[in-house]
Amino acid sequence: MADMEKYVCPICGYVYDPAVGDPDSGIPPGTSYDDIPDDWHCPYCGATKNSMMSFASVC
Numbered sequence: 527m528a529d530m531e532k533y534v535c536p537i538c539g540y541v542y543d544p545a546v547g548d549p550d551s552g553i554p555p556g557t558s559y560d561d562i563p564d565d566w567h568c569p570y571c572g573a574t575k576n577s578m579m580s581f582a583s584v585c
């Protein structure tokens with residue numbers, strides 16, 4: 527099953543919500559964080575995917 531957990535960019539605060547995806551970067555709604563390409567970057571600040579932190583660990 528896909529992990530639909532939200533992830534947060536620790537640099538700019540952007541939240542990746544799997545239910546929303548990141549359409550501007552070609553990530554359709556319903557895409558789990560694990561299914562994002564490794565070369566995806568934060569749409570706001572350009573942080574790498576590995577920089578993102580799980581929402582649960584931040585809040």
Ligand SMILES: [Zn+2]
Nearest residue numbers: 535538568571
């Ligand atoms: Zn960011």
